[in-house]
Amino acid sequence: xxxxxxxxxxxxxxxxxxxxxxxxxxxxxxxxxxxxxxxxxxxxxxxxxxxxxxxxxxxxxxxxxxxxxxxxxxxxxxxxxx
Numbered sequence: 001x002x003x004x005x006x007x008x009x010x011x012x013x014x015x016x017x018x019x020x021x022x023x024x025x026x027x028x029x030x031x032x033x034x035x036x037x038x039x040x041x042x043x044x045x046x047x048x049x050x051x052x053x054x055x056x057x058x059x060x061x062x063x064x065x066x067x068x069x070x071x072x073x074x075x076x077x078x079x080x081x082x
Contacts (some may be wrong), residue, residue, distance in 0.1 A: 001035055011042035012069045013061040019043045024075045026051040039069055055079045 002021050011018050018040035025031035028051045041049075045061060054062045054076050065072040 002008060002038070005035065005038045005071060006046050009040050009068075011045050012039045012065040012072060013041055013045040013049070013058075015044070020046040022046050022049060022073055024054070026053070026071075029053055030054070036071060037040055037075075053069040 005021050006018055009018060013022075020041050020043050021038050022041040022045070023031045023033075024037050024039055027033065031037050046060060049057050049061075054065075054072065062072070063075060066076055
């Protein structure tokens with residue numbers, strides 16, 4: 001599953017070459033080990049985001065990802081819903 005997601009496209013956060021998989025909602029913050037929570041990312045974005053929630057990370061990278069990934073858009077909407 002990881003290889004298929006990693007190879008499914010460019011980094012959702014910056015558009016660079018994908019070399020890793022990110023848990024959109026980090027496991028340490030209630031995320032789950034499921035393909036609905038995994039997106040392809042480059043190593044710099046994966047390292048930079050780490051265990052941060054989307055709302056805790058770089059707004060420009062998150063905006064890029066929202067435009068490209070329904071998975072990211074759904075998680076961001078969940079986090080910003082009041």
